[in-house]
Amino acid sequence: MSITSNDITTVYEESNATQHYLSPNRKDNVKVCWEEAFSRFVFKQAILSIDTPARKKLRVLDVGAGIGDGYSLLSDLLAQEPSLDRYNLDYLGIDISPEMVETANNLYKNNINVRFEQADIRKKIPESLFDLYLSCGVPYSHLTHEELETVLKILFERILKHQCRCAVVIDVLGKYSIEWQPHWGESRWNYNMSFFKSEGEAKPTLMSFYSHDHLEKIIRSAASEVGCPIQKLAFFDRSIVVGRHTSTGAFNPELPEYRNLVNSLLDQNQKTDLNKLILQVGSGDAPEYIIEFFHKFSGLWNTIIAEAAELLHEPLDVDRLKLPSHLESLDVLIKQNFANPSLTDDRQRIEFALAEKLQQLETTCQQGYGVGHDLFGVVWLDTTNC
Ligand SMILES: C[S@@+](CC[C@H](N)C(=O)[O-])C[C@H]1O[C@@H](n2cnc3c(N)ncnc32)[C@H](O)[C@@H]1O
Structure with a gap:
């Protein structure tokens, strides 16, 4: 069953998600020292494989950007990494929730290289060319498995048309996290958007969960349907023992x-x-x-x-x-x-x-099997000679 844009927006608004994202309390030690460090590590792998000395600008589309955590992780990464500090970020974040987009645009109003637009990825993918199609905080898990495949098909078609080298980071919920062992037999179920115990109950919403095999199958099938060659694929598990649930x-x-x-x-x-x-x-x-x-x-x-x-x-x-x-x-x-x-x-x-x-x-020691809270799939595409 597919859910509407309104359903997703309502879940976030009723769960006070924007307030949660703005709250300093959500940055516990595990988030700062383990999770953010691991996300930067994955983003670094994604960028290094498309890196060329001639590239000076990194055009980024962050899908399900929320209030811009992806931008903050990326800009920290580029500042920390001497091999990447020559890059100027040109960042566009899209999110289905108007409230998140408004908050994000206010937060970054002084950064001319950062913008946020309201869009449902299932209906509208920005046309222009990007080097990195980013996602973090499992936005793709809001989509059904079929919707994810359709979105990837459109994305890969664009990439083919642009004849470019780029990386796509797909962040989803891991199917086999110990946080939800009683649900291991299911791949889409009612997930509760509560973030921490202190925040109480929030509205449940259907989310999709992925093993490495399932995500790889969807990625390969989307790419082969539009004839887009995959250069390389990798998978990473984040938060195997320390997922927030x-x-x-x-x-x-x-x-x-x-x-x-x-x-x-x-x-x-x-x-x-x-x-x-x-x-x-x-x-x-x-x-x-x-x-x-x-x-x-x-x-x-x-x-x-x-x-x-x-x-x-x-x-x-x-x-x-x-x-x-x-x-x-x-x-x-x-x-x-x-x-x-x-x-x-x-x-x-x-x-x-x-x-x-x-x-x-x-x-x-993670293998990217889908055993952590997050499973990152990274796809590198080179369509320059297509
Ligand atoms: C858990 S949040 C992650 C936000 C941010 N990326 C981060 O890491 O903090 C997931 C985000 O995906 C957005 N989202 C869900 N479905 C979407 C869709 N179909 N199109 C665009 N954004 C969507 C939600 O509004 C929400 O802001």
Whole structure:
């Protein structure tokens, strides 16, 4: 069943989404230190593969832009990365919600290279040429699977017509996130737009969830129908253990509040009960390779927790695995934390180092299977000779 533009706009307005997006409270430690860093990493991969020394301008279309988080992530990335700091951003954000667009245009009224327009991606895609078709905050999950394929077909047709090299970032909800394990058998269901527990209940809305296989099938089918060659495809899982609904408990109430626990590791005023961080993922309605992924991933996660617990003289009864060599040693990370003047005791240094190592695990051991809160599909297209 398709939903109307009005339905989506109403859900956001009734959930006070604009207020949520403007609130500093939504920027918890996990969002700032883990999620935003990971999104910038994905955007960087997208840009690097279309980068040429001659390119000076990056024309960006941000689909479902909200109040412009995509712009803020991108401009931070370009400022941080010496290899990309020559780029000038020319950014257009589109969003179905007039309220979001008005708020975003007010926020960025002094930036001449940034504009926001109201548009439903299912009905209107700006005609001009872009280097990066961005999305973040899972806007494409509002569309049915069929609508996503139709939108991608139109997008790929445009790209073919423009004869260009560009990247398309498609951010959707991961089908096999532990946040909603009871729903693993479904790929479109009533999702609750509540953001954090403190914000209470919000209106449920139908959202689409994707495994890597399903998203890849849709992308390839859209491209082949319009004859647009795909140069390269990659998938990335973001927030495997720390998705925000591990803390709201909205869809899997049995789950420990992993996001709050990791926030606590990163908060020097809190002492974290490491035992609660132990990850156990039962067998849900998922293919064998997903169950195997979680088996391996939770083994590594729990080994890291046990390592830190031992240093705190609070040993945990956990079967330990050999950790991959690319994960930095906890001792090294703890030593580095001696240089941080705000960390004044050993427990804080160990908790910070533990958070850092768990983040390395989430970032480097994800396979892009659709096991996190977000699944990013990145498509690189080169239609210059078409
Ligand atoms: C969760 S928000 C993400 C906003 C922003 N990208 C961010 O990362 O903060 C999803 C956004 O997608 C927008 N959206 C949903 N369906 C859309 C559609 N069909 N066309 C354009 N925007 C849409 C919503 O209005 C909302 O602002």
